[in-house]
Amino acid sequence: MKKIVITGSNGLLGQTLVNLLMKEPENYSVFGLSKGDNRMNRNDFLYYDIDITNHAQLEECISYIQPSFIINTAAMTNVDTCEIKPKECNNLNIEAVKYLTQICAKLNIHFIQISTDFIFDGSKGFYKETDLPNPLSIYGHSKLKAENIVKNSGVNFSILRTILVYGKVVNLKRNNIVLWVKDMLENNKEISIVDDQFRMPTYVEDLAMVCKLSIDKNTKGIYHVSSNELLSVFEIANQIATVFGLNKKLIKPISSETLNQKAIRPPNTGFNLFKIRRDLEFQPTSFLEGLKRFKQTLI
DSSP states (O other): OOOEEEETTTSSHHHHHHHHHTTTTTTTEEEEEEEOOHHHHHSSSEEEOOOOOOOHHHHHHHHHHHHHHHHHHHHHHHHHHHHHHHHHHHHIIHHHHHHHHHHHHTTTTTEEEEEEGGSSSSSSSSBBBSSSOOSSSSHHHHHHHHHHHTTSSSSSSSEEEEOEEEEEEEESSOOOOOHHHHHHHHHOEEEEESSSOOEEEEEEHHHHHHHHHHHHHHHEEEEOOOOOOEEEEEHHHHHHHTTOOOOOOGGGOHHHHOOSSSSSOOSOOOBOOOOHHHHOOOOOOHHHHHHHHHHHHHH
């Protein structure tokens, strides 16, 4: 029986992980840590209302649980909000990771950190795990600093970098690209979508499965997790419209320069996925296939 702590258990990945691991209660004992009430429609796992930026509170809680693994899904991920509120971004994305790794080192816990394609500058695309990071935004810098803290902490670790995670769980507070595009088009609203940024979006169920495989195989090191096809964000929106039978004419292409977002985005990310195929025996699928699977969960 493995004891697993999931930070940010109220979020999209956090809830998806709880649901996945709780399918095997004989193998996993699950503990959720998040701020506020438990937002899930289940109470068959232990939930703690906790602020992970409070070192003393966090250490007391984890010392009591004595887990084998911590999966840190908690983060400030709104890229523009991070530009506006750098202190809050650094507290959650950097300081909390520092506290978590210190506790993991003390208690010999394997630490799994979720990271992002935004640690790269997007000048080349199809990044390998060994490519040199060069973040363009406060968010990207915060996630890279967190990675370096993890790597230098002396703990057993896995860093899972991912791209544009989408999906749906109960009482979800933050939107994602698929839900936003679907909602806007269903309400017959025109949307402007950049056609000069390229991504490989990740279905949350796939990311959760890779987290589970990391536990089961006790993997160590950095892994890239995403779908297997590079698409412009404009193409992504069009595929969402196709799968959900919505009006593509409402989707208007726009350049990043015209959109004028607060944070600079890397133009072309995407991952080389050889390593998760080899080490985790995980086969990434296309965005279209992930979307179709997601649609089935909404019926």
